[in-house]
Amino acid sequence: MTINQRQDELIVRFSKMESWLEKYKCIIQMGKELPAMDAAYRRDSNLIWSCQAMVWVHSEEKEGRLFITADSDAFITKGLIALVLYVLSGHLITEIADSSLYFIDKINLKEHLTPNKSNGILAMINGIQTLASEGKLVAANCAI
Structure with a gap:
């Protein structure tokens, strides 16, 4: 499945949910289902x-x-990570570097997150894309 196909799948999935409470629960559940990160990488x-x-x-x-693994000590943050990794991890480095992620806007995610979390998810995406294009992960100076 391509990056855009994965984005489109998330858009359809979230469009079927009637409330943001239901969407938050889905995000948290995705975080819970995120494969465990090897303790050596924490x-x-x-x-x-x-x-x-x-x-x-x-x-x-x-x-x-x-291939990207990630973990967080916060439920919503871990769910946001799961969304990004679902879309990007496992793809060709060149595809990741050149991708335009539109699913965040299409599901209105930024409008329903705190400014820190909204900026953080965008910074995470930027860091992963920088890693793909330059071979190094750029640390973001904001929280998610």
Whole structure:
């Protein structure tokens, strides 16, 4: 499935939900279903967004594809991470670097998050895309 197909799938999934309470529950559930991050990667060198919530990110390149694992100590933040990883992880590095993520706007996610979380999810995406294009993860200076 392509990046855009995954985005479109999320858009359809969220459009079927009637309330934002239901959408928040879905985001939290996605975070709970996020594969566990190996404890070895929950170290300070992988801790990149850490104002309000602790977020650890680890990535590995395999055959031109970027596989990302992440974890957080906050439920909503972990769910937001799950959304981003669902769309991006496992794709070709060039696809990730060149992708335009529109699902956030289409599901009106920014309008229903605190400013810190809204800025944080965008910073997370930017950091992952920078990693894909430059080979290094850029630490964001905001919280999610």
